[in-house]
Amino acid sequence: MKVRSITEGDTEVLVPIPVEGANFAPSAAPVFYNPVMEMNRDISVAATSAFVKRMEPDPEKTITYVDALSASGIRGLRIANETGIHTTLNDWSEEACDLIQQNIDNLEIGHNTIASHKNANVLLHEKHFNIxxxxxxxxxxxxxxxxxxxVINLLEVTATDTAPLCGAHLNSGIRKYAAIPFNNEYHSEMxxxxxxxxxxxxxxxxxxxxNPLLTHATRHYVRTYLEMKKGAKQADKMLKNMGFIVHCPxxxxxxxxxxxxxxxxxxxxxxGEKNMLGGPMWLGKIHSPDFCSETIAELEARNCGTKQLAIKMLELCRDELDIPMFYDQHLICKKLGVSASAIETVIQELRNRGFKASRTHFSGISFKTDADISDIEIIIADLR
Known part of the structure; x- marks a missing residue:
């Protein structure tokens, strides 16, 4: 396997060289490395560090993190090297594990980093990890x-199968997630x-x-950071945030x-037209504004290649309303036959008329509000 050296954050690692002209497709190299996900990894390092600082320090206990599906290992290697917590990097591929071990040795982080060669489900059933x-x-x-x-304290999850999640591949989404999504204007939040x-x-x-601390949909993937709470009563309380969206197309x-x-x-x-029903799904909050701010502070203090883009996106997450499903201004304007105003103008006018409103990280031409569609249409029509 041919490799080359790259640097992300403060971590220099060896990554596989793909077949020439293959544009980093998963099958283009024996071990998968995706440079497009650098912002995802930058935020992961910052968010993980922010969460660790929230945990009560106990010199008798080691904070453990596992990257259960490591591939090239770059995410877990950065976590280990840039946060210092005890890290397990696991992959089913022997070639991946060999490359991970080589990078552990090169970075001299063997004191807090382990390469593991197991089925991810087996490892997670065998051991408990804080993160x-x-x-x-x-x-x-x-x-x-x-x-x-x-998981004990923090669960971090990425999903790159946005077509099933967002309703473009409906049957696949139903099989994988036991829920019915809408492939409509707010499909990303769906x-x-x-x-x-x-x-x-x-x-x-x-x-x-x-307790969702940070969740974002960026390009072709969804990423979420979830603080854990223990106990049946907490689980019962959590499930009250589950439900459905009724939508009239x-x-x-x-x-x-x-x-x-x-x-x-x-x-x-x-x-009077026929309603559609989507779900079941999570209707509760998807961000903690305080945690978003803490993660932004970590990004500002770190050497990250996507720092400014990541901060801008996290600021939108921090400031957006905790209301399920955003509105697409251009879609509403098309229906009304009017030109679209600046999104900030729409938001301000909604606020002027007594409604809550904010931008959303999901789309630059969309907004969140507690106004219903009738009030929104009146306000947008008045702005023409």
Whole structure:
């Protein structure tokens, strides 16, 4: 296997060289390394460090982190090298483990870093870790049960199968996540909430609950950081944030219905057309503003190649309303036959009329608000 040296953050590692002209496709090298995910890794280092600082320091206890599906190992190597916590880098590929061990030796971090060659589910069922990180190629669904059992304090999950999550591959999404998504204007947030709903149900089987600290949908993937809470009562409380979205494709009216048993009206109360039902999914908060700020502070203090882009995105996450499903301004304007105003103008006018409103990290042309579609259309029409 041919390798080359690259530097991300403060960590220099060897990564595989793909077949010439293959553009980093997963099959282009014996061990997968994706340079496009650098911002994901920059945020991972910052968020993990921010969380570790929240944990009560105890010199008698070691904070343990596992990258259960390491591939080239670059994420876990950066965690070990840049945060100093005890790290296990696991992969089923022998070539991946050999490369990981070579990088551990080169970085001289063997005192706090272990290369593991196991099936990820086996490892997670065998051991408990304070922080469990799932970053698979594709869906994390096959690993969620084991991760839910293993994790103690923080669960970090990436999903790159956005087509099933967001409804473009409907049947695949139903199989993997046991939920029905909409492939509509807010499909990216739908994917986030479908993923969180699947994780919540897995955690509840272990009498655990999650407190979402940071969740973002960026390009072709979803990433979430979930603080763990223990106990059946916490799990019961968490499940109250599960529910469904009722959506009218004709007029755009939508409503969040909480609970795992939902009764909906067959026809839209606004226009009389047939409603659609999506879910079950997570309807609770997806960010903690305080944690977003703490992660931003970590990014500002670190040497990260995507620092400015990452901070800008996290600021949007921090400031967006905790309301399920955003509105696409251009779609509404097209329906009304009017030109779109600047998004900040729309948000300010919503606030002027007594509604809550914010931008959203999901889309630059979209916003979140507690106004219903009728009020939104009136305000946008008045701005033309």
């Amino acid at each position: 469990v990180d799932l970053d698979p190629f594709g869906t994390p669904a096959p690993f969620l049960a084991a991760a839910a059992r293993s 994917g986030v909430r479908i993923l969180l709903g699947r994780i919540a149900r897995e955690l509840s089987l272990q009498d655990k609950a999650m 004709a007029c755009g009216n939508r409503e969040a219905i909480y609970g795992l048993a939902a009764h909906i009206e067959e026809k839209c109360g606004r226009c």
